[in-house]
Amino acid sequence: MTKPLKIAVIPGDGIGQEVMPEGVRVVAAAARRFGIAIEFDPIEWASCDYHERTGSMMPSDWKAQVGGHDALYFGAVGWPAKVPDHVSLWGSLLKFRREFDQYVNLRPVRLFEGVPCPLAGRQPGDIDFFVVRENTEGEYTNLGGRIFEGTEREIVIQESVFSRRGTDRVLRYAFELARSRQRRQLTVATKSNGIAISMPWWDERADAMARGYPEVIVDKQHIDILCARFVLQPQRFDVVVASNLFGDILSDLGPACTGTIGLAPSANLNPERNFPSLFEPVHGSAPDIFGLGIANPIAMIWSGALMLQFLGHQAAHDAILRAIELTLKQGPLTPDLGGTATTAQIGAAIEEIVLRQP
Ligand code: ATP
Numbered sequence: 509m510t511k512p513l514k515i516a517v518i519p520g521d522g523i524g525q526e527v528m529p530e531g532v533r534v535v536a537a538a539a540r541r542f543g544i545a546i547e548f549d550p551i552e553w554a555s556c557d558y559h560e561r562t563g564s565m566m567p568s569d570w571k572a573q574v575g576g577h578d579a580l581y582f583g584a585v586g587w588p589a590k591v592p593d594h595v596s597l598w599g600s601l602l603k604f605r606r607e608f609d610q611y612v613n614l615r616p617v618r619l620f621e622g623v624p625c626p627l628a629g630r631q632p633g634d635i636d637f638f639v640v641r642e643n644t645e646g647e648y649t650n651l652g653g654r655i656f657e658g659t660e661r662e663i664v665i666q667e668s669v670f671s672r673r674g675t676d677r678v679l680r681y682a683f684e685l686a687r688s689r690q691r692r693q694l695t696v697a698t699k700s701n702g703i704a705i706s707m708p709w710w711d712e713r714a715d716a717m718a719r720g721y722p723e724v725i726v727d728k729q730h731i732d733i734l735c736a737r738f739v740l741q742p743q744r745f746d747v748v749v750a751s752n753l754f755g756d757i758l759s760d761l762g763p764a765c766t767g768t769i770g771l772a773p774s775a776n777l778n779p780e781r782n783f784p785s786l787f788e789p790v791h792g793s794a795p796d797i798f799g800l801g802i803a804n805p806i807a808m809i810w811s812g813a814l815m816l817q818f819l820g821h822q823a824a825h826d827a828i829l830r831a832i833e834l835t836l837k838q839g840p841l842t843p844d845l846g847g848t849a850t851t852a853q854i855g856a857a858i859e860e861i862v863l864r865q866p
């Protein structure tokens with residue numbers, strides 16, 4: 509018998525605690541159906557409750573506790589009434605991303621039948637692409653400083669960091685993903701007209717990488733027009749790769765174009781599997797609806813499907829995606845989509861389809 513996959517289950521705060529059981533339920537159902545052995549390891553830290561009890565978000569040996577796991581399945585973190593957001597975020601999620609070198613942030617963007625689209629006239633099928641964001645360097649650094657603070661002469665400098673290794677590895681991931689898809693199309697976000705040192709170099713690295721992928725159709729687009737096209741012509745996109753800052757913007761804009769935040773999943777990947785990757789919904793802890801049992805669990809469930817796919821179980825991923833599609837089409841639906849169903853009813857409906865569909 510093969511060794512079971514070991515998955516750390518980290519619900520975190522707020523609705524993370526409500527959607528996680530539904531995610532685990534569906535992942536476990538898919539595992540049963542496809543004969544995948546999984547061992548779930550429940551983790552109570554990386555939450556503001558834990559911080560309240562102990563004074564920190566995670567125990568000092570957190571890396572030893574989960575570093576050998578196959579994946580981290582993560583709900584949401586943040587409860588500003590107990591712990592300031594920058595403390596909870598930097599004390600948990602951002603530590604995982606950094607210490608586990610999760611240099612790809614992957615977000616599927618897809619419009620489903622049955623989900624009202626904020627963009628007029630869009631049909632399901634019009635929007636179906638991936639945003640690949642560089643997750644470890646680029647514009648998000650602490651390098652720089654202020655001089656002449658508080659005076660008229662005040663100057664502030666913040667540097668960006670683009671390494672060849674860091675850039676090439678995220679580009680390679682994006683090219684590989686584009687090559688695996690039917691349309692084989694890759695859009696490279698840039699701003700080489702205005703940001704005249706790092707972005708022309710980023711373009712050069714993309715050109716160099718493209719030589720190894722002659723079957724991939726590559727186009728470079730400036731970030732400003734690219735944002736406009738996400739809204740005006742989303743059908744143009746297949747895979748989009750971007751630096752940390754540009755990718756941050758695109759990976760919120762994309763899902764916003766496809767309806768509720770309750771659907772959008774994400775993956776923080778260490779593609780080589782030297783460290784565990786982390787799978788989480790895009791949404792936060794949503795204190796405003798916590799305790800009502802009405803949070804949409806689909807983003808959590810879809811993130812679980814991405815996790816199974818990343819760990820090599822494509823069929824299990826596909827079965828969950830089909831079950832999500834069908835549920836969105838025929839109901840039940842949670843209130844964010846105009847329905848009256850509870851979080852648990854959606855989880856049960858999707859589980860049922862995963863187990864019974866032909
Ligand atoms: P973050 O923690 O990422 O900074 P945030 O705290 O600003 O995010 P969210 O917690 O994602 O925001 O909540 C934003 C809004 O979306 C809230 O009104 C919340 O109720 C709603 N929302 C978020 N997730 C869901 C969900 N799964 N189902 C239904 N509504 C949701």
Ligand code: MG
Binds near residue numbers: 585586792793794
């Ligand atoms: Mg929040």
